[in-house]
Amino acid sequence: MLEVKQVTKKIDGRPILQNITFSLDSGSIAGLVGRNGAGKTTLLRTMAGILDPEQGSIQWNSVSVHSHPEVKRDMVYIADSTEPFHGYTAMELADLYQQIYPKFDRMYFMDLMERFKLPFHKKIRHFSKGMKALTVLILSFSTRASCILLDEPTNGIDAIVKKQVLSLLVEEVAESGVTVVISTHHLEELERIADTILLFKGTTVETIEGNGSSGPYVKLQVVFREQAPAALLSLPNVRVSSQVGRVYTLLIEDQQEETVRLFEQESPLVLERLPVRLEDLFTYKLGDEHHVE
Numbered sequence: 001m002l003e004v005k006q007v008t009k010k011i012d013g014r015p016i017l018q019n020i021t022f023s024l025d026s027g028s029i030a031g032l033v034g035r036n037g038a039g040k041t042t043l044l045r046t047m048a049g050i051l052d053p054e055q056g057s058i059q060w061n062s063v064s065v066h067s068h069p070e071v072k073r074d075m076v077y078i079a080d081s082t083e084p085f086h087g088y089t090a091m092e093l094a095d096l097y098q099q100i101y102p103k104f105d106r107m108y109f110m111d112l113m114e115r116f117k118l119p120f121h122k123k124i125r126h127f128s129k130g131m132k133a134l135t136v137l138i139l140s141f142s143t144r145a146s147c148i149l150l151d152e153p154t155n156g157i158d159a160i161v162k163k164q165v166l167s168l169l170v171e172e173v174a175e176s177g178v179t180v181v182i183s184t185h186h187l188e189e190l191e192r193i194a195d196t197i198l199l200f201k202g203t204t205v206e207t208i209e210g211n212g213s214s215g216p217y218v219k220l221q222v223v224f225r226e227q228a229p230a231a232l233l234s235l236p237n238v239r240v241s242s243q244v245g246r247v248y249t250l251l252i253e254d255q256q257e258e259t260v261r262l263f264e265q266e267s268p269l270v271l272e273r274l275p276v277r278l279e280d281l282f283t284y285k286l287g288d289e290h291h292v293e
């Protein structure tokens with residue numbers, strides 16, 4: 001189990017992470033989402049033990065990552081840039097990782113590289129973005145580390161490679177019970193694979209169990225006969241996601257049924273429930289937040 005407890009981190013005196021607390025079970029996939037500059041990379045690097053928190057702790061199976069650096073051999077962090085790997089071939093990277101990670105599975109590495117038809121002896125700088133993404137993912141799983149932290153693993157890759165990357169991820173989590181945390185801006189891919197969403201709100205993280213489709217939210221499409229009821233639309237638990245003429249799309253949090261009834265009492269022409277998407281929650285939670293950087 002990965003436990004992040006009351007983690008606080010400043011950069012250049014500015015608080016980036018404040019009192020961040022959540023825990024993730026083994027064999028789960030968590031999606032880390034938030035606005036640009038929110039602090040996702042900082043959190044991943046702190047979880048990986050690369051950055052020290054000012055306060056709080058990160059524990060992997062009840063052992064502190066920062067006080068017991070040997071735990072890091074069971075955790076792997078893959079940055080959003082593959083640039084540090086560019087001067088190496090895949091085989092050289094395997095050699096390097098084998099020295100760092102005692103459980104590195106060379107056979108498994110070779111099998112997966114062959115399965116995806118990736119070259120062993122070509123410098124990574126000559127790989128396409130998709131090949132780079134797949135190679136670093138294969139490398140990370142080959143460490144046989146139990147906790148894998150991935151910063152934007154599907155950035156800049158096409159839909160087919162993305163599907164391969166995500167299938168590989170799900171396959172690995174199901175087979176070897178690893179815990180994976182993925183930072184991404186691609187919310188739709190998390191809907192398919194994540195068990196938990198960690199949503200950056202300001203300098204804290206809100207945990208949303210499931211992929212956003214369950215939970216205390218209702219999405220409604222309402223077409224009003226005449227004037228839209230301003231008092232209802234400005235209720236604190238109602239957010240207007242969009243409005244086209246008299247057609248309103250609303251997201252309601254908490255007291256959903258009671259609030260839906262209030263809308264029904266207005267006798268709208270149409271009142272229809274729609275599936276709640278992660279993007280709806282993202283906009284609902286973060287729509288008012290300033291773009292950080």
Ligand SMILES: Nc1ncnc2c1ncn2[C@@H]1O[C@H](COP(=O)(O)OP(=O)(O)OP(=O)(O)O)[C@@H](O)[C@H]1O
Nearest residue numbers: 011012016035036037038039040041042043292293
């Ligand atoms: N080395 C650094 N020096 C100064 N400021 C930094 C440094 N690293 C991060 N920051 C600042 O910390 C904040 C969080 O950055 P971080 O990279 O963690 O965000 P992010 O959520 O990963 O962003 P993005 O989604 O755009 O990749 C930003 O305001 C960033 O400018």
